[in-house]
Amino acid sequence: MNTFAAPRVPDVVMNDPPSRSARAQETLSPTPAAERLKADVRGLNFFYPQRQALKNVNLPIPERTVTALIGPSGCGKSTLLRCFNRMHDLYPGNRYEGEIILQPSGVNILSPSVDPMEMRLRTGMVFQKPNPFPKSIFENVAYGLRLRFVNQRAVLAEKVEAALRSAALWDEVKDRLSQSAFKLSGGQQQRLCVARALATDPEILLLDEPTSALDPIATSRIEDMVYALKEQVTILIVTHNMEQAARMADYTAFMYLGELVERGATAQIFQNPHNPLTEKYLTGSFG
């Protein structure tokens, strides 16, 4: 199915994805139906060398849903996201306390005995600015597979195509897979980065403000794509764009000064926030 061609707010309800109004109905119920957790953040404190960036964060991440992290700049949402694939280990002096339990294995992502490399092999990440490698479109997507020593041509070709289809990019690039990724537009590059992250069948997809460098059209394509992707993978997205969170996320978590202020079904957070801070932020009183 060509997902990117799907209208953003379909008038005709397609089988998949469901219309947004239907989804809103569903998420309005106080306890969302049967949520099986993919990950569970428990009592997470995170310290940069000079300061504490996360304070006792608790956040359940239900499987095959989109969870949005919102909050003003510097509130720790990107820091939280980067805990899931241990990106903080790349820089000296960073320290974690607490747990992120990954289900179904029950392994604590943050445990010192867990190899950060292993966590990165099981998650996919897309960054703020598109950062394709200066290689061909094909090689960009095949990269994660090659790291795992997958080298058979047929397997690579099949996986690359599947990933590009999931990222709603296949039709635009199928005739020029050997061209440099730098020849693509910014929005296409970002979808290529999503394809690169998807090619290795990650358990969790981490999106760090994936549309902040894109124009509205490219943004809406990414949103449609992410919306369709939650059928396959659990998604965690950091965004500055409140409408984006409202449009895409099943759950929204509001963070402020390193603390998780409130987390709930998106509709509840936006229509009926329990915490006055959340309400102030959503109404634009600060942030």
Added chain:
Amino acid sequence: MTDSARIIAYRKRQDWVFSAFGIASTAVGVATLAALLITLSIEGLPWLSLHFLTSNASHNAEKAGILTALVGTLYVMVVTFVTAVPLGVAAAVYLEEYAGRNWFANFIEINISNLAGVPSITYGLMALWLFGFMFGLESTVLVGGLTLAMLVLPIIIVTTREALRSIPNSIREAAYAAGATKWQTIRYHLLPYSLGGIATGTIIAMSRAIGETAPLIVIGAAGYVTRLPPPPIGATPPFVSFDWLHASFTVLPMQMFNWTSDPDPGLQQKAAATGLVLIVLTLSVNAAAIFLRYRVRRKLKW
């Protein structure tokens, strides 16, 4: 004239004065280069011929050529290249990607930058002690090449680090986020993307090494060699020979130095001709560096 018109005129005069000064300064530089080329050409150009390039050194000005020096330069450069490039690149990768940011790393960093500015003759002295007195080696192609390798190592390290640093961190993060190890990131991304910068730095280092005389004088390289080092490829098995590493040698600037100190005016003109060859060699090597840099910059825009 109104006040503002006067102020504008005054400021325009300032502009004119500085641009005149700038032109004059530039002219000094260009004129020096022109004078250099002209005097060298007047003296040396008549002697430039195929015979000059393909004859051995001689005390007879009519017969003297630079074949031994040309071949010696080539051999020494091969040794320098083969030793300095891997060492320099590996050191730079270590410093940039592996070493933490602590006082020790800073200490090494400062020292390497300083090494690039150490007068070359002191490298000769160090090489003399190290290779000559400690290892008991003669001044052979190997020793000459290693001496120049030590001399240009800091240049290669500094330029390689520069090239690595110009790769945006987002590329590293993308590589690591996909589960790559440090070595995979270096092997598949950092080295390929910095290849242009590394090559440019290497070429600059080589063009520096080609012209070096002082350290080679200190290690006792000859200025006058009439026999070519043995060829690296032979007609009989095992076909490849490394005897050339242990041959005595001379290089172009040494040959030039030797002839300039000769009372025979004919040989002094030969020195000028050698100088021309050296300049052409250095300029073409530098041109290659510029071309490479241009090519790579056009291909990789971050």
